[in-house]
Amino acid sequence: MAEEFTEKVVRLIRSIPKGKVLTYGGVAALAGNPRGSRQVSRILHSMSRKHRLPWHRVINSKGRISLPHPSDYEEQRRLLEQEGVQFSLSERIDLGTYMWIPGREE
DNA sequence: TAAATGACAAGTG
């Protein structure tokens, strides 16, 4: 079913370890659709808070938070910093340090 | 049925 993709995305996001992050494109690729980054963002936008997902652990490929609304942006940053994720002076996260690679230590 | 939309990404200058 096409719902497979959504299911995988949800499970994947739920398995991101605390203190680690994944990009929208990364989630899409791991879920089987390398071109589905925009769908991942849509899924999060609609079901995130509800499914009790660590939605804040998903950021864009540039290592930055993509939330348009200021208050949401601040909330995501706060949640990440709370888990030990460091932001650079330019509001960026070092993907080489924090990006989660499934199967690598967990 | 067609056009617009969006929590994206990669390429270019």
Next chain:
DNA sequence: CCACTTGCCATTT
């Protein structure tokens, strides 16, 4: 690093 463009694709209008 920033601004802009192009490619993407399911869901909404």
